[in-house]
Amino acid sequence: MRLAFMGSPDFSVPALRALHGAGHEIAAVYTQPPRPAGRGQALARCPVHVAAEAMGLAVHHPASLKRDPAAQAAFAALGLDAAVVAAYGLILPQSMLDAPRRGCLNIHASLLPRWRGAGPIQAAVLAGDDETGVTIMQMDAGLDTGAMLLEGAVPIGPHTTAADLHDALSSLGAGLVLRALAENPPPRAQPADGATYAPKLSRADSPLDWNRPAEELDRRVRALTPWPGTTCRLGDDVLKVLEAEPVASAGVPGTVLEGLTIACGTGALRLLRVQRAGRGPVAADAYLRGSPVPAGTALGLV
Structure with missing residues (x-):
């Protein structure tokens, strides 16, 4: 399947590797731009950027998509079957959501509609939830409001840390998105109630x-x-x-x-x-x- 992958942090890397290892054609990888880091403030590439270049994949890192018609047109010209999005960090305009034949699939680190938003892993631990998980979601214009394709759960114990969940959910998401692409499950609307939001931490x-x-x-x-x-x-x-x-x-x-x-x-x-x-x-x-x-x-x- 001809895909684009859109992600930036460590969380996203296992999914990229899984898609590449499964033989999917990764036509382009989109990441956040390199940014100053460390004491010397040298420009540093994000983990997905580093991993993609090691695989020999083409990497794009536009600073914005909504204000860049050329970037939108280039994305549409890729002729994609689907795009896989995992903690990318930029909002996709509607033209990009509609461009791939099967749309854009998001790997979201919660059991939607609980913990929509930027910090779902931390929010689940803070709230004392007994479990969390990953939802593979068909992206729409809302904030994590799209139809659900697949879910997988992970328990949260009395000693579970956000770092523990990060690694478990990252691995789980990689496997689930492979299944979603292979099985093409029917989309299910998220429940009308029970939505909670996980704000970005600072x-x-x-x-x-x-x-x-x-x-x-x-x-x-x-x-x-x-x-x-x-x-x-x-x-x-x-x-x-x-x-x-x-x-x-x-x-x-x-x-x-x-x-x-x-x-x-x-x-x-x-x-x-x-x-x-x-x-x-x-x-x-x-x-x-x-x-x-x-x-x-x-x-x-x-």
């Missing part, structure tokens, strides 16, 4: 609010690691909290009970692995050996 979401219940903060740590991360201030240190667990204890929210166990609005959160700015990750006991923290210490605002 560093403004990182500080931990110790007035919240410990179980909620535990989910927050698991959802926001590795990015944008969760943070707190302990003395002169701004700590990134990489791993934690809720425990049955009580005290004034935001104060140290013992070690790195912090009282919350309900219960307490024991920090298990942390990272100072500019340092590597360390276990809590290693941090305490270098920086003892007396009980009763109040954590400050980041």
